[in-house]
Amino acid sequence: MKKCVHCDKPNSEGWFYCRSCGNKASEPMYTTQVVIRDSGWATAIRKDLVDFSTITMEDSIKSVQNNIMKENSKKWNERAKKAWKQGD
Numbered sequence: 001m002k003k004c005v006h007c008d009k010p011n012s013e014g015w016f017y018c019r020s021c022g023n024k025a026s027e028p029m030y031t032t033q034v035v036i037r038d039s040g041w042a043t044a045i046r047k048d049l050v051d052f053s054t055i056t057m058e059d060s061i062k063s064v065q066n067n068i069m070k071e072n073s074k075k076w077n078e079r080a081k082k083a084w085k086q087g088d
């Protein structure tokens, strides 16, 4: 029979939180799982931050210029289409 690590009351249903004292009934195992999961998340977040910071100024300027060029070519295409329609 499982017992609460805090108050030693039986925890036969395997609750994370003790029904008697309200603390985590099986703290040692639960804490280990949380630490592993948290460190995984922390690593992922740190990777994102590193990737973001390695984008150089030059690259960001190029991507902005590309977007402007795309927008401009869209506008010109629309104008050209309208001109063609007017011609008909």
Ligand SMILES: [Zn+2]
Pocket: 004, 005, 006, 007, 008, 009, 018, 019, 020, 021, 022, 023, 025
């Ligand atoms: Zn308890």
